[in-house]
Amino acid sequence: MSIVVIGNFDGVHQGHQAVLAHAAALAPELPLVAMTFWPHPSSVVAPARAPRLLTTLERRIDLLQRSGADRVVVIPFTPELSQLSPAEFVETWLMHARPEHVVVGENFRFGHKAAGDITTLTELGRGRFQVSADVMVHQGGARISSTRTRALLAEGDVVGAAAQLGRWFTYEGEVVRGHQRGRELGFPTANLPVPFDRAVPADGVYAGFLRRLEEPTTALPAAISVGTNPTFDDVPVTTVEANVLDRDDLDLYDIGVEVGFVRRLRGNTRFDGLDQLITQIGKDVDAARELVGADPTAAALLPTAHV
């Protein structure tokens, strides 16, 4: 038998973490199974409304495990899966985990055309498993949600996003080669292109950190630019570029890294000349050093969540 939680869990924010904690506490002796959908259901049933995701699937699995899941089941969200009725979904997927108890968020919907809700799930479980709906975790009157976290990021409010997530928002990927201009400007930057389906903070300049995925305990302080480098007539692809402060000895090409966003410094602007850009980046680097130079992931910088 097991305890099962089901959801998209994009971002594994504090609301999701509360659902997992509640589920784990119901029967600490039973394994906790987290079932999650990939890709995001909207990208299959309503691609135009598909959200930009807060993490990769790998990171989601990792965060679910850190939040208490003993096993993560990734349900491939295919057009066929979207056709399953609530009852078929329960028989095809849920019963495999041999649930004794299923915990979902209070707004949980499932099955073809989102026909199933908590009442449906409770009826389908009668005599087999119990169902609990967790109330939404709130913060300062607003619900903690993946949608709200994405909206805060879109405003550049990385502190607000961190308060939702309970950790810094980070963007991860593999460092690619850019135009090799950064080193000429005196500020080499590790470049991460951003595909259309991934969330990043609004275009602008941020103080934060860079971590190699291979070496997760070392966070190097960084000044970060998000945008399309408006000073140059590049093909406008949004890129996250991180200059690790006061280092010129790094080789990060083709390496998996995550870039964390701690404070927004300013918007991204088009400068008329390179000198102006260089002067401004110098000021950004000074501001970043002041904010995150000593310890970029210091607990004192992380907003305390009032949940």
Ligand SMILES: Cc1cc2nc3c(=O)[nH]c(=O)nc-3n(C[C@H](O)[C@H](O)[C@H](O)COP(=O)(O)O)c2cc1C
């Ligand atoms: C802290 C920081 C702030 C930046 N601000 C701007 C900016 O306001 N406008 C802009 O066009 N580019 C800005 N950039 C991006 C530079 O244009 C970019 O890093 C440079 O062109 C190097 O590109 P490359 O990595 O492709 O060689 C900034 C970069 C950093 C590290």
Ligand SMILES: Nc1ncnc2c1ncn2[C@@H]1O[C@H](COP(=O)(O)OP(=O)(O)O)[C@@H](O)[C@H]1O
């Ligand atoms: N302090 C640093 N911060 C970021 N990258 C650095 C740093 N020092 C050296 N590098 C290396 O230099 C590369 C960036 O140099 P840059 O001239 O901006 O080239 P590119 O245009 O290819 O990004 C990074 O990908 C990394 O391998």
